[in-house]
Amino acid sequence: MSRPRSADAPVLVAARRTPIGTAGRSLATCTAADLAAPVISALWGELRRHGDVDLRDVVLGNCMGPGGDVARVAALQAGLPVSVPALTVDRQCGSGLAAIVLAVSAVRDELGTLLAGGVESASTTPWRSWPPTAGGPPIRYERAPFAPASLGDPDMGPAADLLAADFGVPRERQDHYAARSHARAVTTQRSGGFDDEIVPVAGVVGDDRPRPGLSQQRLARLRPAFRPDGTVTAGNSCGINDGAALVAVVDAATHRRIGTPGLRVLATATAGVDPNRPGLGIVPATRLALDRGGLTLDDLDVVEFNEAFAGQVLACCDALGLDEARVCPEGGALALGHPWGASGAVLAVRLFSQLVRRPGGRYGLAAIAAGGGQGVAMVVETCG
Structure with missing residues (x-):
């Protein structure tokens, strides 16, 4: 397969994240801006060491924050010049x-x-x-709609359970995958593999969630979480989490000037799927990004999928013909957690660590699914 010219493609030259906290635990007192600001500040500091930097904008994804422009608040809180604008975007988990x-x-x-x-x-x-009607009380709701009710608007958990059933992914395989994610993350954590990517926040320096000794046998004791006869449990699902992650993106000429190793972005893709099976969004986004990048799955050295649910990730692997053991080689969201609006950026940070900080390959893929039936993917290549 011929590959497109990439010499002038944008490059990720820095990538950092906060520790990922379990909701209500280590980072419970931190607002979204409190989490993002230290990471912005750390990246800004890294960039300024290379001389004058034309910082044009800050773009942050966020799903469930206070509203308004969280990115602008965080950028100002980080001490960026007031002349640098900021934008907040919402593609749910993507x-x-x-x-x-x-x-x-x-x-x-x-x-x-x-x-x-x-x-x-x-x-x-x-x-x-929702505002009160006919003199009644306000009606509290947990989330905004992902899709029109007429098309189907399931929560992500029940939808993942149905997706696993569609693809015939048994409970035992899901528990095995989840246990392996924790084992990999614990190994990486103990070896210091996360240390250089983490910016301490509120005195917290490490991720809350990875659990040593979490075996498939222990996970097998848990009851189904969403359907009486389902296979998705609290143990083979991600957590509810707090965190932030960002990268610095530069044009090719700037990258050549500063001369630091990075990840060249060969291709990106966004795709839509049936809102009733939103977790499958990884599949068309991955295929499209690889096609645009002139690569195949066999070319990839590191694959990072957001592990929202083991059954969902395994269904996507089966649909793609991808060996599940290749996904998240240092542990994924099942172990680290899933801070919704940040999780797609966490994948990019993880690629940066595995391909740039500890060189071990050339090509990487990050992909994530989102509520409402969408997927986002990015293919990268190491560059000096």
């Missing part, structure tokens, strides 16, 4: 990676540097209510 896709597109059109990623503070998510 928001963090979608923000990076927007930044890559912007840098292609106009030279400069953008900071992009996502943030979520599930711990401080405001309560939401």
Whole structure:
């Protein structure tokens, strides 16, 4: 397969994240801006060490924050010049990676540097209510609609359970995958593999969720979470989490000037699927990104899928013909957690660590599914 010219493609030159906290625990007092600001500040500091930097914008994904322009609040809180604007985007769980896709597109059109990623503070998510009608009380709701009710608007958990059933993914395989994700994350954590990517926040320096000794046998004791005869449980699902992650995106000329290793963005893709099976969004987005990048799954050295549910990831692997053991080699969201608006950007940070900080390959893929039936993917290549 011929591959497109990439010498002038945008490059990710830095990537950092907060620790990922379990909702209500280590980062519970931090707002979305409190989480994003330290990461923005850390990246800004890294960039300034390379001399003058034309920082044009900050783009942050966020799903459940206080509303308004969280990115602008976080950028100002981080001490960026008031002349640097900021944009908040919402593609549900795909928001963090979608923000990076927007930044890559912007840098292609106009030279400069953008900071992009996502943030979520599930711990401080405001309560939401529909306005009262006919003199009745306000009606509290947990989330906005993902899709029109007439098309089907399931929560992600029940939809993942049905997706696993569609693809015949048994409970035992899901528990095995989840246990392996925790084992991999614990190994990476103990070896310091996350240390260089993490920006401490509120005195927290490590992820809350990875559990040593979490075996398939222990997971097998848990009851189905969404359907009486279902296979998805609390143990083979992601957590509800707090965290932020961002990357610095520069144009090719800026990258050549600063001369630092990075990840060249070969292709990105966004796709839609049936809102009743939203977790399948990874599949068409991955296929389209690989096709645009002139690569196949066999070319990839690191594959990072957002592990919202083991059954969902395994169904996507089966649909793609991908060996599940290749996904998230250092542990994924089942172990680390899923801070919704940030999770897609966490994938990009994880690629940066595995391909740039600890060189171990050339090509990488990040992909995530989103409520409402969408998927976002990005293919990258290491570059000096």
